[in-house]
Amino acid sequence: MTNNTQLPVVVTGVASGIGAAAADLLAGRGLPVVGIDRSVPESFAGTFVRADLSTPAGAHMAARSVLAAAPDGLAGLANIAGVPGTAPWRTVLGVNVFGLRELTAALAPAIREGGCVVNLSSAVATAWERNLPVVRAFALAADTEAALDAVARDESVTGHSYRFSKECVRYLTEHLAAEYLPRRVRVTSVSPGPVATPILDDFKRDHGVAKVEGAGALLGRFGEPADIAGVVAFLLSDSAAWINGTDIRVDGGLTAYRTVQEASGAASTD
Numbered sequence: 001m002t003n004n005t006q007l008p009v010v011v012t013g014v015a016s017g018i019g020a021a022a023a024d025l026l027a028g029r030g031l032p033v034v035g036i037d038r039s040v041p042e043s044f045a046g047t048f049v050r051a052d053l054s055t056p057a058g059a060h061m062a063a064r065s066v067l068a069a070a071p072d073g074l075a076g077l078a079n080i081a082g083v084p085g086t087a088p089w090r091t092v093l094g095v096n097v098f099g100l101r102e103l104t105a106a107l108a109p110a111i112r113e114g115g116c117v118v119n120l121s122s123a124v125a126t127a128w129e130r131n132l133p134v135v136r137a138f139a140l141a142a143d144t145e146a147a148l149d150a151v152a153r154d155e156s157v158t159g160h161s162y163r164f165s166k167e168c169v170r171y172l173t174e175h176l177a178a179e180y181l182p183r184r185v186r187v188t189s190v191s192p193g194p195v196a197t198p199i200l201d202d203f204k205r206d207h208g209v210a211k212v213e214g215a216g217a218l219l220g221r222f223g224e225p226a227d228i229a230g231v232v233a234f235l236l237s238d239s240a241a242w243i244n245g246t247d248i249r250v251d252g253g254l255t256a257y258r259t260v261q262e263a264s265g266a267a268s269t270d
Contacts, residue, residue, distance in 0.1 A: 013081030053099030085162030177245030193251025
């Protein structure tokens with residue numbers, strides 16, 4: 001990271017899964033890490049901040065603790081924390097969208113030139129642009145409680161809260177990349193397929209056991225946290241200095257396979 005090698009990287013969701021793997025990888029490369037989670041990790045090689053990102057107030061409290069621990073600034077931010085669609089829909093949207101948005105806004109001024117924000121989206125959000133007007137309005141809503149109330153009767157949102165939340169992350173990635181471009185701070189996202197983390201069973205219940213297990217069988221295995229962490233670390237590095245405002249899908253080819261199969265099926269019925 002240009003001129004930022006001694007500045008810390010903030011990683012959320014460090015108590016388990018992809019967040020823990022990303023924090024370990026970055027620390028192993030000699031980077032100082034500030035970790036955020038509502039659960040205390042069993043082991044953590046860095047400065048830990050315990051915080052709940054389910055509300056804007058919690059996100060801002062976390063940001064204040066981070067800035068106190070890193071008075072000289074930050075090299076980057078990896079927004080990994082998230083909750084699955086089996087959680088109450090307000091919690092899913094509160095953490096995955098508004099918690100991410102508010103924490104980023106609070107920390108972005110401290111990220112030095114050449115730094116990067118990496119957001120964790122999902123391969124389930126591939127078609128996010130089809131829902132762009134609703135996604136944009138929700139993701140940018142100034143009044144978060146009013147925004148949640150406004151979608152309360154929209155089954156396409158509340159019944160698919162995880163997918164919708166990650167569609168919002170995809171939009172926020174592009175929006176913030178444009179906003180931070182003059183400051184030379186990049187914003188990117190990573191979209192994993194099914195990964196063997198502690199919430200994989202929740203993912204199966206939310207998206208369908210047969211569908212998720214079928215994906216694992218097709219690919220030969222589920223992804224591992226390290227598969228995703230390596231891409232997160234790459235995006236935070238100078239090697240990715242020309243990657244900005246875009247998403248990297250890390251799903252073993254699952255989306256490509258399904259897209260081709262669906263297209264072939266449509267072609268065969270024409």
